[in-house]
């Protein structure tokens with residue numbers, strides 16, 4: 001990039017999926033992601049309801065593997081009903097994280113990528129690829145708003161509004 005060219009600052013949603021947690025890969029994955037020099041601006045370990053998993057993967061609902069995918073994200077295939085969700089922020093965040101993550105199919109992923117190193121294809125035919133990463137800015141916005149509330153994130157990424165519910169005010173996505 002030319003000196004002085006404007007930086008393309010982006011945010012991206014990263015999930016360590018239940019297989020990554022079950023295989024004790026959290027430390028390895030975070031170390032690999034630190035190569036990007038991006039900043040973590042939100043992080044939480046969370047249970048994944050069926051509603052959240054379906055909404056997250058709704059664009060794949062016509063695929064034959066959709067039901068297995070929903071169970072996978074919920075942790076039902078790994079006896080680990082949780083995922084770790086993070087927002088990475090910085091220059092070219094989306095492409096940098098995708099490159100480190102590797103291709104969707106772990107057998108086709110670069111063997112040095114996270115998915116190439118740790119992913120597998122199950123006997124059901126599902127790609128268990130230990131990590132999720134947003135693919136473009138629109139997807140990142142939809143996914144970050146799905147997994148996080150404004151006050152969970154230490155930078156202001158998208159417009160918000162303040163609402164009052166039962167005399168309690170909170171900030172929600174506008």
Ligand code: IDP
Nearest residue numbers: 060065069103104125126127128129132133135
């Ligand atoms: P991505 O995770 O690389 O963005 P998507 O096409 O968004 O790939 O698919 C979401 C997830 O669904 C993948 O990460 C993988 O776990 C699973 N998946 C995608 N395509 C297939 C397939 O053809 N067979 C089995 N599982 C798949």
Ligand code: MG
Nearest residue numbers: 133134135139
């Ligand atoms: Mg995707």
